[in-house]
Amino acid sequence: MRTHCQTIDTRWGSDNHPHYSHGNTLPYTGVPFGMNYFLPQTTHEQGAWFFNPNLPIFQGFRLTHQPSPWIGDYAWCLITPITGEVTSSDLFRRQSSYSMKKALFQPHYLRIFSERYQIQSELVPSRYGAVMRFRAPEKLTLCFHAANELEDLTLTGQTCHFHILDQAHTADTSYSFYLQWQFSQPIESVTHIDQDLFLTFSSNEVTVQLGTSYLSQDMAHSYLPNLSLEEAKKEAADQWNQLLKRIEVKDAGGRDQAFFDHCLYRLLLFPQTFYETDSTGNDWHLDVTHQKIKPGKAYTNIGFWDLFRTSFPLFSLVYPDYYRRFLEGFLNTYQDTGFLPKWLAPDERGMMPGTLIDGVFADAVTKGIAPDLHENMLTSMLQTAQKTDPTQHFGRHGNESYKVLGYLPEDFHESVSHSLDYAYSDFCIATVAKQLGQTETAARYAASSLSYRTLYDAQTGFVRARSTNGNFKEPFSPTSWGGDYAECSATQATFGALHDLSGLIELMGGKKAFTQRLLDLANQKPQFDVRGYGYEIHEMSEMAQAPFGQIAISNQPSFHIPYLFRHSLHPEYTNLLIHQIRSQAFHQDFQAYPGDEDNGSLSAWYIWSALGLYPTCPGKPIYDLGLPLFKEVLLHLPKQELKICANSHTAGAYFIQKALLDGKEKQEVSHQDLLEAQVLQFELSWLPPQA
Incomplete structure (x- = not known):
């Protein structure tokens, strides 16, 4: 019987x-949340795009730490098996075609057969290393x-060690x-050509046994x-299967289940x-900024702008034990640098708007993930929030201006999205402070959280950039991407007040007007204005190719938009959108996603949408209802098992007649209720x- 990861x-x-x-x-092969990942490199001529599934070229197993091509790789190494004479360090001259039919790309196991050399190469990962096996028709050389x-570089008998500077x-x-x-086997001969x-x-x-360390x-x-x-191989498979099986699709899901499992793999x-961890059980990490080894956990390769929306809420429900470890690591990064991280790879990159780890912390606090860490968080x-980094690398960009105005003025890049x-x-700060009984702090930050309203222009109906003296920036186009907005336009950004939907609805003129705005967004042509970037970025292209109007589901600012209909006069439209997006935007092949998957965030969106739930506002322990994909799913939660089932009279049932949690009808579901319930039943x- 094949296991999940197979x-x-x-x-x-x-x-x-x-x-x-x-x-x-x-196509990472590793263990869940591992330190290293591995894949076959197919080209060295495309920069960060060094793998293509349609190119049957094998340049070697690449040990990689690349979280995204937009970030790039670091501390990487390539090992290539060949036979015959070594004459050049050029990767092109030693690469081989490989048999795509014989290849296996699995989370815990890689297998490649080189046609040129007739070598079978296998790799199995561990958290800090790997085991590889190479079988050739004649004596073997590893490059x-x-x-x-x-x-x-040191070579002795059957061992070799070196380090890579980055x-x-x-x-x-x-x-x-x-x-x-x-x-x-003992090393017979050693050759150096250039740096190889x-x-x-x-x-x-x-x-080959490999161990690694920072x-x-x-x-x-x-x-x-x-x-x-x-x-x-068995050990790595066990690690994957233990976590994959925490969400168990009970009915025969077919290709839908295969894609669901793939998304779960990406999440992990x-x-x-x-x-x-040393021999005595103590944890240590490298403070990259100060070049010091310090006690405690640390995690990297994460952008909080991407992952706070979907991935961490899913961790909170199904993987709270790992969530706690992550929190410890993020707090250690704060201790090392004096700021909470924004984008780590391996140290702070200072990318994307906001300090959205705040959403990770607030969600953890409201769900009781690690009560002993609440004060530190x-x-x-x-x-x-209070400090300003003069290099604008850490923390809030333009913080002094934001404190005075309540928004970032237009001379700051992506000022609206930052605001x-x-x-x-x-x-989020107000939420955590209130939880800890700090009422004055909670009240101050709760009032500040509504300052985004000053950017709402009632005349146009959009959030817009303003100057220091309060004037709205001109000229204005609601479909202009970039400039004042991060990877979106005013059309999507205007719906970005996750924490104040009732206030946003009021700004737009009430539920009827809010509903019409959502309908307009969904039915509008996917046109865009490139003036903010000066060229067409790939997110614009992807929106234009999808039949979902201006929803732009491929990118994070739009993740919650389909679920906003749950707060409108037509909550049933959420279900129609979720069905269409799931079936048309996601595919069980090499072209799987409607845009950047971004370190599990889009996979987590799909998982939530398949379960029939969505965390519209992390930091509020409430889930909006959606459309379950499977007839029965079993969630193995920390204290009990939760069954999510869908009863319908027809395969084309896309509307919720009732949602019952242990027999009680619900319009939304709280996190705590899910943890204590046994059955969430959708009657479709x-x-x-x-009405």
Whole structure:
């Protein structure tokens, strides 16, 4: 019987181009939240797009830390098996075609057969390393290549170690990534060409043990798996299956279930582990900014602008044990830098608007994920909100202007999106402060969270950029992307006040007007104005290709928009949109996603939408109702099992007649009620219920 991870093809969503995304994913093989991931590299000539599923070229197994092509890779290394004479360091000259029919791309196992060399290459990961096995028709050579020179290279008998230097992004310093290699056969000869290393063995079969570390060569050595490939494969599969099975589709889901499992695999990749545990059980991590090894957990490869909306709320429900560990790591990053992180890879990148880790913390506090950390979370949120980094690398950009005006003026890039996100963060701070009994702080930040309303222009009906003296910026186009808005236009951004939907509805003139605005957005042609960026970015192209008007579901600012109909005069339209988006925008193939998958965030959106629930505002422990995809799903929650089932009279039933939680009818569902309930039952029909 095949286990969950054996049914997942990691290549789904990996057919991409810099100007058009079907996910912009890589086919990672690793363990959940691992420190390293691995994949076969197909080209070295396309920058961060070094894998294409339709190109049957094998340049070697790449150890990668790339969270996104827009971030790029770091501390990476390529190992390539070949036979014959070594004459060049050019990757093109040593690459081989591979058999796509014989290849396996699974979360826990990679297998590639090189046609040129007739070599079968296999790889199984561990959290800090891997086991590889290479079988050739004649004696084997392994080639090592990295972006930077291999430092402190040492070769002895059947071992090799070196480290790779990489550049920190928050300080003018470098950090090391240590690699320890152990071979099943003695090294017969060594060749150096340029910066590359070539090791030749007298045998035609070599098993390789790999250990890695950001802390020291000794730690890398301690992480050698010391397992056979078969033992390592079982261990990695067990790690995946234990987490994948926490959400169990009970009915025969077919291809829908296969895609659901794939999305669950994507969810469990990020954030990545960035700490190591010594022989006494103590955790240590590298403070990259200050080049110091410090105690405690750390995590990296995460952008909070992307993941706070869908991924962390899903962690809170199904993986709260991991959520707690993440919180510890993020607080350690705050201790290291004095600011909460925004985009880590491996240190702060300072990218995207806002400080949206505040949404992660507020959601954790309202759901009781780690009560002993609540005080520290509030302190770090307040400090990050109050301080200003003169380099504008950490924390809130333009913070001093925001404190005075209640919004960022137009001379700041993406000023409207920043202002909306700061207002949401102020709501999050108020929520946590209220939970901890700090009423004055809660009241102050609750009032500040409504400041986004000053950007609402009643004449046009959109949130708009304003100057320091309060004038709205001219000229204005509601479909102009960029400039004042991050990866969207005013059309989508105006619906971005997640925390104050009742206030937004009032600004728009009440529920009738709000409903009409949503209808207009969904029915409008997907046109866009490029003046903000000066060119067409891929998110514009993707919106134009999708039949969903201006919803732009491919990107985070629109994730919640289909669920806003639940707050309108036509709540049933949410179900129609969810059905259409699920069936038309997601595909069980290499072109899986309607846009950038972004480290699990779009996969989490699909999972929520398949379960029939959605966390419209993280920080409010409430889920809006949607449209369940499966007849029965079992969630293995920390204290009990929750069954989500859908009863309908026809396969085309897209409307909710009733939603019953343990027999009690619900219009929305609280997090705590889900944790304590046994059955969430949707009674569906093919026509909407009578008003």
